[in-house]
Amino acid sequence: MTKTDLNERAKAYFGRDLNNLLRQKIEVEGAWDYEVADMLHVKHHHVGLLRHRLGLDRTRGFPGRFDRKYGPGAVMRFKEIIENPEKNLTDAGDCFGFSREYARQVYRKLYGCAYGENHGKLKTLEKKRRTETKPPKKLSDVRDKMLDLGFQPKIENRKKAAMILVNGYRLELKCSKTCRAIGKNHYFCINQKGEFNKQDCDFFICLLKRDCHETHFIIPQTAMPKCSISLSPESDRARSKYSQFKEAWHLLQKKTTVPARHS
Numbered sequence: 001m002t003k004t005d006l007n008e009r010a011k012a013y014f015g016r017d018l019n020n021l022l023r024q025k026i027e028v029e030g031a032w033d034y035e036v037a038d039m040l041h042v043k044h045h046h047v048g049l050l051r052h053r054l055g056l057d058r059t060r061g062f063p064g065r066f067d068r069k070y071g072p073g074a075v076m077r078f079k080e081i082i083e084n085p086e087k088n089l090t091d092a093g094d095c096f097g098f099s100r101e102y103a104r105q106v107y108r109k110l111y112g113c114a115y116g117e118n119h120g121k122l123k124t125l126e127k128k129r130r131t132e133t134k135p136p137k138k139l140s141d142v143r144d145k146m147l148d149l150g151f152q153p154k155i156e157n158r159k160k161a162a163m164i165l166v167n168g169y170r171l172e173l174k175c176s177k178t179c180r181a182i183g184k185n186h187y188f189c190i191n192q193k194g195e196f197n198k199q200d201c202d203f204f205i206c207l208l209k210r211d212c213h214e215t216h217f218i219i220p221q222t223a224m225p226k227c228s229i230s231l232s233p234e235s236d237r238a239r240s241k242y243s244q245f246k247e248a249w250h251l252l253q254k255k256t257t258v259p260a261r262h263s
Contacts, residue, residue, distance in 0.1 A: 142173055
């Protein structure tokens with residue numbers, strides 16, 4: 001049977017020319033060559049030849065074939081499983097009852113690339129997202145301590161750091177684990193350089209950590225030096241001007257407004 005005869009048959013039975021019919025059945029609906037051949041009452045190798053001449057891509061019709069075999073929405077279910085960074089090819093195969101290797105082939109046909117290439121990127125992006133949304137442990141510990149003290153802090157994430165907001169004040173956390181001993185005291189150096197300008201913050205929480213002991217200094221912006229500051233957990237009011245800020249959480253209480261005097 002000539003192509004002209006097939007074209008006439010396609011128009012008579014399906015209301016469209018042969019090229020459009022093949023494109024619809026093979027690329028959109030995902031029909032196999034033998035299925036199209038049965039529709040047109042020809043041998044399936046004739047359909048294969050026509051498909052090659054027209055440059056039709058059978059892989060485009062794979063989603064339709066997959067849905068027909070595993071039920072409506074099967075492609076969507078497969079993608080939901082495989083796009084979850086916590087899932088893998090084995091999980092997808094177990095859901096549909098096929099092997100991990102076939103799941104790998106399904107992935108390549110649906111996404112046009114190897115599973116390892118794309119899934120690695122997904123895990124990296126998910127890890128980055130979790131890192132950006134989850135406060136660092138030191139920041140989280142300070143937030144929990146403030147909650148225990150009755151404060152309601154909020155964490156505002158910036159590009160490389162985070163600002164703590166509480167009672168209308170803006171706070172930046174600065175930490176130090178390295179200390180040097182001078183006499184009986186241990187001094188920690190806090191560098192003023194950071195993500196924020198000094199004027200951006202109302203207070204600085206300076207966390208000194210040695211072994212399992214933590215000491216907090218709540219220092220107002222006006223008392224913070226320009227470059228660096230040395231703080232000692234053992235300091236008292238007589239030895240250091242910063243000792244007054246040691247565990248001075250009361251400074252973060254709500255701002256009080258002074259009523260205006262009426263003449």
